């Protein structure tokens with residue numbers, strides 16, 4: 001019997017999604033601050049599998065399964081999340097200035113679909129306060145900080161967006177092991193990004209190049225399979241050695257085949273995350289793995305990971321690292337050690353001594369491939 005799914009989740013899901021998230025964070029913060037609390041979590045959730053230990057962009061990850069951005073927007077539970085066994089913890093999105101985000105309600109569960117519709121609009125306390133907090137809570141796995149423009153509710157001049165991204169990153173450079181630039185935050189811009197313009201993206205990367213102590217940077221933009229756009233991104237990014245790879249944001253909207261009534265879904269604003277996005281995100285991963293310079297760039301796989309098989313498939317399609325959010329809500333924290341142990345088992349069964357040998361194997365061995373039409 002899965003205790004979380006059968007006992008804990010029904011109780012949690014009786015309450016408003018955002019309120020229960022906030023009380024979960026408060027509880028996790030208390031546990032994470034206490035040495036005993038962290039030891040208890042570690043004893044329950046930690047697991048290490050040598051064949052999963054991986055080095056990406058010069059950073060050591062005990063295994064590939066990390067916490068996706070959005071769960072801990074203000075960096076208040078990094079210690080608890082590391083103790084829960086995540087191999088990396090990405091906080092944020094963090095903007096230069098604080099923001100309240102969109103008006104509530106802005107978080108909706110589609111339980112039948114194991115999905116979440118998000119319309120937060122990146123509320124966060126702003127980079128300066130969050131950086132001070134993070135500096136006091138070091139963790140023993142890589143810490144990522146996800147950077148975004150401040151949500152003012154008004155369109156921002158693209159010039160100002162570049163300055164915003166730089167200001168938000170500056171206090172994080174000393175503290176974060178890596179940065180992720182959330183270039184298409186669906187909640188602020190409905191998926192339209194000033195960085196769809198390659199000139200603007202270049203300007204941003206040139207500005208980042210001047211930042212002192214800049215850690216490796218991942219670029220997170222809306223999932224797509226447009227060959228011309230992907231090649232333009234790759235050409236633009238190539239001169240910037242600090243760019244470690246790519247993560248994919250979910251496209252704005254809810255247009256997936258769903259069990260939940262279409263009437264209900266169509267009334268919800270925002271972006272759907274979770275199980276229904278799995279296939280589209282897998283296809284996107286494979287598409288990008290085919291195109292990237294694999295010696296230079298690494299992909300982070302996310303979107304609907306709720307089982308060992310989901311995680312393993314994304315690795316075989318090209319993901320060097322994985323990130324989970326919705327799966328944690330629907331399956332509970334036991335999902336992480338389950339996936340870690342299961343991945344080690346699956347690698348062994350398939351004759352891989354190390355995870356690196358499995359990354360992209362299904363794409364590398366696929367000779368029947370034809371380019372999808374964009």
Ligand SMILES: Cc1cc2nc3c(=O)[nH]c(=O)nc-3n(C[C@H](O)[C@H](O)[C@H](O)COP(=O)(O)O)c2cc1C
Pocket residue numbers: 068069070071073092093107116118120122146182220248249250273274275277302303304305323324325326327
């Ligand atoms: C409630 C919620 C809030 C999120 N907030 C952010 C965010 O602030 N910044 C970001 O880059 N991604 C955010 N995401 C997207 C996740 O980082 C992740 O890319 C996405 O949810 C796919 O993973 P999943 O299917 O496991 O949820 C959010 C997702 C959810 C569910």
